[in-house]
Amino acid sequence: QKEVEQNSGPLSVPEGAIASLNCTYSDRGSQSFFWYRQYSGKSPELIMFIYSNGDKEDGRFTAQLNKASQYVSLLIRDSQPSDSATYLCAVGGRGKLIFGQGTELSVKP
Amino acid sequence: DAGITQSPRHKVTETGTPVTLRCHQTENHRYMYWYRQDPGHGLRLIHYSYGVKDTDKGEVSDGYSVSRSKTEDFLLTLESATSSQTSVYFCAISESDPSADTQYFGPGTRLTVL
Numbered sequence: 001q002k003e004v005e006q007n008s009g010p011l012s013v014p015e016g017a018i019a020s021l022n023c024t025y026s027d028r029g030s031q032s033f034f035w036y037r038q039y040s041g042k043s044p045e046l047i048m049f050i051y052s053n054g055d056k057e058d059g060r061f062t063a064q065l066n067k068a069s070q071y072v073s074l075l076i077r078d079s080q081p082s083d084s085a086t087y088l089c090a091v092g093g094r095g096k097l098i099f100g101q102g103t104e105l106s107v108k109p
Numbered sequence: 110d111a112g113i114t115q116s117p118r119h120k121v122t123e124t125g126t127p128v129t130l131r132c133h134q135t136e137n138h139r140y141m142y143w144y145r146q147d148p149g150h151g152l153r154l155i156h157y158s159y160g161v162k163d164t165d166k167g168e169v170s171d172g173y174s175v176s177r178s179k180t181e182d183f184l185l186t187l188e189s190a191t192s193s194q195t196s197v198y199f200c201a202i203s204e205s206d207p208s209a210d211t212q213y214f215g216p217g218t219r220l221t222v223l
Binding site: 043 | 149150154199207208209211212213214
């Protein structure tokens with residue numbers, strides 16, 4: 001079992017819809033959770049992080065964390081074609097940060 | 110990419126040759142990292158540094174060595190490049206604890222080993 005798992009996609013949603021990206025992790029000692037966005041040919045850039053159970057909102061983005069289920073998700077409301085990218089989940093704990101393989105999102109006009 | 114540069118940005122080399130990639134930061138961050146990114150594998154940590162002359166191995170360190178003689182520079186060396194080391198290499202930095210602090214990435218180096 002991989003330490004951090006994401007569906008590789010591609011996930012295709014129509015413009016204006018909600019995109020839901022999911023990530024599961026295996027280490028119950030994990031304490032910090034990050035979502036990065038990576039456009040094709042570019043480097044990863046941080047979208048948001050979350051440390052506590054529940055929801056955290058930043059503009060059109062909402063991160064949701066459920067430590068009991070070892071699950072973190074990213075919701076993108078009112079998806080735009082410019083949101084088309086690969087989204088990387090990263091999970092931190094015990095002195096290290098582990099990345100998932102990323103989910104490719106395609107937003108169709 | 111602000112504050113982090115990588116050189117070269119692209120390199121093609123032959124099997125068995127040594128290769129050195131350079132990461133330079135202007136943020137004065139304590140931690141620096143080297144990752145490789147391959148399809149289906151995401152980002153995997155090669156080595157990291159937690160201070161000048163202080164380095165440690167990551168998940169995929171075999172065949173790689175690193176050095177950090179100044180806060181701002183972190184070098185990754187492939188002593189004898191192999192085709193399996195064809196990849197995109199990213200440098201990253203963080204101010205503190207790699208498991209809790211945001212990491213910021215450089216623009217990447219695309220390395221092809223023929």
